[in-house]
Amino acid sequence: MNKDYLIEFNRSIISLALISALTACGGSSSSSTKTPTIAPPPAPVLIQTVIKGKAIKGTIANAVVTVYKYVDRKAVKLEDAELAASSIITEDDGSYTITLLDYDGAIKVELSVGENTTMICHAPAGCGELAHGATIALATVDPTLVLSAISTVGSDNAGTANVNISALTHLAAALIEADESGVSETTIQAHSSIIANAFNIMSSLKALEPTAVENATSVAGEDNVNELRYGLINAGIMSVLFAGQENTTGVLSDRLADVIEDIVEHNGALLVHQDDNDEGFELSLVEVLDSAGDVAAAAAQAIAADKILSTQDNSEILSELDQ
Incomplete structure (x- = not known):
């Protein structure tokens, strides 16, 4: 046999064998290998915290509600993406609702005066030229008034939190923000x-929730002694702030600023008695408690004068008002 022909024949045999092997491998791969299915990443779970509260100094309606977080000890307004709604005002009864989105930490809820913001005078002697129970048009007489409360929100709140706002929460907020260790659950x-x-x-x-003590029905129906006392103290503070004032213009904002300056300077300590030698305004415990007693007496008289309430058994609440 021709040697060249034999070599060429052997090469053909080898080539055929390689092609058969490769074809076999390719066929096996296409029939047994499956394209893996990649599951999409889970959608992020958005944590929502619903905050509810009331603004009571008297009752403050149509106030602008702003929420702040703390960054490097400074209050920074929450961004729109952190709130379900960016425009919030209090209802006629002072209530408000805020939904925070995916936020965990300390917050400050602040009330400021808008175009139609009003407040009820619950000082028995009246508020400047306005009588007890009258409506104060804050946009006209005290447009710079601000009240606040500080709290913490997060997973521990189970999706809800109560943050009521009053003169007392405002004083506490001033002390919290003045604390050199910063705003935290501990300092709050x-x-x-x-x-x-x-x-x-x-x-x-x-x-x-402080009792709205200017409303006889609210007082008569109150079943929480601490909320009743809170409402009386709140109204007592208003009475002291307006004492001796002939009109309402700027009284609340100016005098609250004086109280805050004094209370921060003394690390939360309040005067027991008024210092007659001090020319500036000072808030004393005795004056507030005496005024709260006047508020309680006025509430008892209002219950007795009400045609419906006077026919009911109010002995328990009247006993509390008499203390």
Whole structure:
């Protein structure tokens, strides 16, 4: 046999063998290998916290509600992406609702005066030229008034939190922000307790809802002693702030600023008695408690004068008002 022909024949055999092997491998791969299915990443779970509260100094309606977080100890307004709604005002009864989106930490809820913001005068002697129970047009007489409360929100709140706003939460907020260790759950609790204990209120200031003591029906129906006391103290403070004032213009904002300056300077300590030698305005415990007593007496008289309430058994609430 021709040698060249034999070599060429062997090469052909080898080539055929390689092609058969490769074809076999390719066929096996296409029939047994499956394209893996990649599951999409899970959608992020958006944590929502619903905050509810009331603004009571008297009752404050149509106030602008702004929420702040703390960054490097400074209050920074929450971004629109952190709130379900960016425009929030209080209802006629002072209530508000805020939904925070995916936020965990300390917040400040602040009330400011808008175009139609009003407040009820619950000082028995009146508020400047306005009588007890009258409506104060804050946009006209005190447009710079601000009230606030500080709390913490997050997973521990189970999706809800109560943050009521009053004169007392405003004083506590000033102490919290002045604390050099910063705003935290510890400082919030410590300074809120200082203010609550000063007036013998045995619960959380931001969780309790002060009784609207200018309303006889609300007082008669109150079943929480601490909320009743809170409402009386709140109204007592308003009485002291307006004492001796002939009109309402700027009284609340100016005098609250004086009180805050004094209370921060003295680390939360309030005067027991008024200092007659001090020319500036000062808030004393005795004056507030005496005024709260006047508020209680006025509430009892209002219940007795009401045609419906006077026919009911109000002995328990009247006993509380008499203390």
